[in-house]
Amino acid sequence: MAxxxxxxxxxxxxxxxxxxxxxxxxxxxxxxxxxxxxxxxEFVITERESLRVFADGQLSYQDELYSELKSKHFxxxxxxxxxxxxxxxxxxTKLSPLANFTGLHIFxxxxxxxxxxxxxxxxxxxxxxxxxxxxxxxxxxSLDLVFRSPSPAIKIEFQGGESLLNLDxxxxxxxxxxxxxxxxxxxxxxVLATNLAVLDDRVLALAARHQVxxxxxxxxxxxxxxxxxxxxxxxxxxxxIAGIHRARMALGRDQVGALMTTTAASLSRVRDIIDxxxxxxxxxxxxxxxxxxxxxxxxxxxxxxxxTKWLDFYFEGLDYIIDLNLGGFxxxxxxxxxxxxxxxxxxxxxxxxxxxxxGIGIGAVVYNYDGDVYASxxxxxxxxxxxxxxxxxxxxxxxxxxxFLGDALLDPLEQSFAASVPMCxxxxxxxxxxxxxxxxxxxxGDFVGKKPLSAFCxxxxxxxxxxxxxxxxxxxxxxxxxxxxxxx
Amino acid sequence: MVAFAAGLYSLEAIKRAxxxxxxxxxxxxDPSDAEVRCTIEPASGEDVAQLVRDFQREVLDQDLRLDVExxxxxxxxxxxxxxxxHLSQNG
Numbered sequence: 001m002a003x004x005x006x007x008x009x010x011x012x013x014x015x016x017x018x019x020x021x022x023x024x025x026x027x028x029x030x031x032x033x034x035x036x037x038x039x040x041x042e043f044v045i046t047e048r049e050s051l052r053v054f055a056d057g058q059l060s061y062q063d064e065l066y067s068e069l070k071s072k073h074f075x076x077x078x079x080x081x082x083x084x085x086x087x088x089x090x091x092x093t094k095l096s097p098l099a100n101f102t103g104l105h106i107f108x109x110x111x112x113x114x115x116x117x118x119x120x121x122x123x124x125x126x127x128x129x130x131x132x133x134x135x136x137x138x139x140x141x142s143l144d145l146v147f148r149s150p151s152p153a154i155k156i157e158f159q160g161g162e163s164l165l166n167l168d169x170x171x172x173x174x175x176x177x178x179x180x181x182x183x184x185x186x187x188x189x190x191v192l193a194t195n196l197a198v199l200d201d202r203v204l205a206l207a208a209r210h211q212v213x214x215x216x217x218x219x220x221x222x223x224x225x226x227x228x229x230x231x232x233x234x235x236x237x238x239x240x241i242a243g244i245h246r247a248r249m250a251l252g253r254d255q256v257g258a259l260m261t262t263t264a265a266s267l268s269r270v271r272d273i274i275d276x277x278x279x280x281x282x283x284x285x286x287x288x289x290x291x292x293x294x295x296x297x298x299x300x301x302x303x304x305x306x307x308t309k310w311l312d313f314y315f316e317g318l319d320y321i322i323d324l325n326l327g328g329f330x331x332x333x334x335x336x337x338x339x340x341x342x343x344x345x346x347x348x349x350x351x352x353x354x355x356x357x358x359g360i361g362i363g364a365v366v367y368n369y370d371g372d373v374y375a376s377x378x379x380x381x382x383x384x385x386x387x388x389x390x391x392x393x394x395x396x397x398x399x400x401x402x403x404f405l406g407d408a409l410l411d412p413l414e415q416s417f418a419a420s421v422p423m424c425x426x427x428x429x430x431x432x433x434x435x436x437x438x439x440x441x442x443x444x445g446d447f448v449g450k451k452p453l454s455a456f457c458x459x460x461x462x463x464x465x466x467x468x469x470x471x472x473x474x475x476x477x478x479x480x481x482x483x484x485x486x487x488x
Numbered sequence: 489m490v491a492f493a494a495g496l497y498s499l500e501a502i503k504r505a506x507x508x509x510x511x512x513x514x515x516x517x518d519p520s521d522a523e524v525r526c527t528i529e530p531a532s533g534e535d536v537a538q539l540v541r542d543f544q545r546e547v548l549d550q551d552l553r554l555d556v557e558x559x560x561x562x563x564x565x566x567x568x569x570x571x572x573x574h575l576s577q578n579g
Contacts, residue, residue: 020563021556021559021560022560022563022567023556023557023560023561023563023564023567024556024560025553025556026552026553026556028545028549039564039567051552052552055552055555055556084566084567084570085570087567088567088568088570088571089571091567091568091571092571092572095571422507423507423508426504426550426553426557452507452508452509452510452511452512453510453511
């Protein structure tokens, strides 16, 4: 007697009842190659004809594609009765961060800044005008709202202007937040966004005492950085590098991060920019385009290059970084890493631009120097241009409920929900994408926007396709991407 | 101009395809008993022949998407119901 049943016995349930497709969407990648995604962003790449056969219910259980579709929750058959439960759990896991509500609370402690960057997205003020400083009273009212958030993890980020120009208030907020947290017992963290130009021992002592992360700006090598970020003396780069070294010495290497912004002058320099990050011993880089807000619009910096040029810049940089990794040097492109986390893991990055429902108010909220509350950093940038559509309240005038349950926040959240807006609702990339009502309001005048005309949509679609192509074509790249996707 | 035999594709699929291509062309849709006529006004620089091919293919894809959506809707609702059932249990 045979020890095991014949293979045909196990295949009987599949052969007998056929299969039922689970919800999925598809998009062409290139030529006849299509990508299929399911409810949670798991994906399969196949040819158009195979897609048609699958959709027609004619795919044989003996086909290799059948097993892949079954294992990734694109179909169920008589042999997979727990698949629905598993998929439901994955859906719940993907959406579970929503229940925590706002985790990132940004305090604009001053608009003053000693830099005069033409691309500045926050419309700085001259550094001697104290009326642009947040007061202690405003800070206390803001903290009341911070601790009304149900989130078990609270991150308070100090921004400007140049946040160090109002250091007394930064110190006051940190100490008051920690005092309140003795009772609240949240996972409390602080980030100081600074250009480091006015860094001193007092700042470092404060940061060391309270484990404050430093987030600074580094646009590339000295000539490019100084061109992008003018200040008296023209020494922004030297000060940033010196500050990075001092901060690392005082706080530890991992306590210092940097962000870059792409200007027209950056477009031909992506390798130089990446090399600068490597020289300065960073583990990765976030290749970011300019946003259509603040001085970036006023000085025409935003209009200086189009989406195609930025994508060329991005992919040249991405391929350079991939080659570094394949050569044995680990280095990460952080935007790709966040998308890959969505593609390859059950988890969601907390990046506001890639959230749907939109991350405004839910992922992050901004307490401006004057007490106004904005639904995101971009929302307050827009307000500095005179458009206060995303001002969701004021800490002195409104309650938590009025601010977070008011129409000013809920209307854009409801209207822009990607799963129910034209084109996103049938887009296979929707599980990996976000809805950005502030961007679409700024560029098209409504929260949803016409996606075929949207630079946000066009840029992300090309990045999704570019990542899939690289991941699918080269097994070694897949290994690199899987490592990036699992960085926490 | 592109014409589809009436009933070959759903009007919804044709509308969706026109929407998806709005950056490249303005497409007017004129349905009658016999056919659905689509007049394509390309944006400047667009290759008309390529645009027509892309539009026809997009209509085909959209029709299939609608078919998949209709077939999988009950399961979608069931999965979402399962996913969030614990919320109602927890009150």
